[in-house]
Amino acid sequence: xxLTPQNSEAFMREVDEAVRQDQLLxxxxxxxxxxxxxxxxxxxxxxxWLYWQHYSKTQSEAVSEKMDSVLTTAVGGGTxxxxxxxxxxxxSQPGYRASALLTKAGLASRKGDAGTAITLxxxxxxxxxxxxxxxxxxxxxQTALEFDSLTPQQVxxxxxxxxxxxxxxxxxxxxLVALAYMKMGKTKMAxxxxxxxxxxxxxxxxxxxxxxxxxxxxxIDAVENPAESTQAESTxx
Numbered sequence: 001x002x003l004t005p006q007n008s009e010a011f012m013r014e015v016d017e018a019v020r021q022d023q024l025l026x027x028x029x030x031x032x033x034x035x036x037x038x039x040x041x042x043x044x045x046x047x048x049w050l051y052w053q054h055y056s057k058t059q060s061e062a063v064s065e066k067m068d069s070v071l072t073t074a075v076g077g078g079t080x081x082x083x084x085x086x087x088x089x090x091x092s093q094p095g096y097r098a099s100a101l102l103t104k105a106g107l108a109s110r111k112g113d114a115g116t117a118i119t120l121x122x123x124x125x126x127x128x129x130x131x132x133x134x135x136x137x138x139x140x141x142q143t144a145l146e147f148d149s150l151t152p153q154q155v156x157x158x159x160x161x162x163x164x165x166x167x168x169x170x171x172x173x174x175x176l177v178a179l180a181y182m183k184m185g186k187t188k189m190a191x192x193x194x195x196x197x198x199x200x201x202x203x204x205x206x207x208x209x210x211x212x213x214x215x216x217x218x219x220i221d222a223v224e225n226p227a228e229s230t231q232a233e234s235t236x237x
Contacts, residue, residue, distance in 0.1 A: 098124065098134035105141065114145050121145070136162055140172045152180035165196050171203035175211065182214075191218040 088100035105120035121142035125135050143150070143158050150158075155176055162173035174197050181190035197203050197211035215221075 094130050094134075098130045102134070102138065102141075105138075109141075109145060118142055118145050133168070136169055137172075140169060140176070143176055147176065147179075152183040155180035156184075163193070165200065166202075168202075170200060171197055171207040171211075174203075175207055178211075178214070187218055191215055191220045194218070195220045 085100055085104055088096055089104060090097070101120055101124050105117040105124075108114075108120065109117040121138040124130060124138035125142065127135065139158060140162065143155060147155060159173040159177050162169040163177040164170060165174075174193055178190045178193040178197075181187070181193070194211040194215040198208050198215055200208070203211070
């Protein structure tokens with residue numbers, strides 16, 4: 001008995017479904033275990049990634065809190081917990097590590113242990129894992145502690161690249177370089193540098209004040225605004 005077009009179409013659909021079911025069964029028999037293992041491994045990896053993200057965030061917050069505590073104590077003139085400071089100095093985060101090392105060196109210097117402070121600063125300068133601003137600051141502080149034992153030319157060679165007007169370390173590095181120029185008898189180079197620092201609003205006020213005095217000693221006007229000079233003179237009078 002011949003199949004009508006409708007019956008033929010229904011028969012072909014049944015055949016297609018049977019073929020697909022057979023192919024799916026064959027695929028599952030061949031690759032089912034591998035596919036299941038891949039899914040399980042994928043879920044396990046994703047779960048591990050989520051855990052690591054949470055763990056890292058928790059650890060970072062804990063380190064941040066400890067760093068805040070250490071800095072608050074140090075800035076207040078106290079002595080931070082030594083174990084806590086050592087732990088932070090070995091932290092994986094370069095920023096925390098650099099801050100802890102600067103704090104350790106600063107504490108050593110404050111206690112009169114210049115040798116330890118210089119060693120710490122020198123290690124920071126050589127540490128390429130730290131951001132350049134931290135290394136530059138360490139170099140300036142190291143040089144400040146070693147200033148009397150260095151030749152003036154050594155000071156200039158170290159810090160001249162940082163003693164450029166408009167750069168972040170112009171005041172700190174520039175003051176040491178200008179003093180080195182004075183020791184070398186190069187007042188024509190020291191005077192203008194002191195004057196530039198005195199007029200630079202980005203230089204810390206304490207350095208600007210000293211620079212203004214040094215420039216004045218060398219006969220250079222370092223007053224930023226002439227009106228300020230007139231007001232100061234009338235006040236003095």
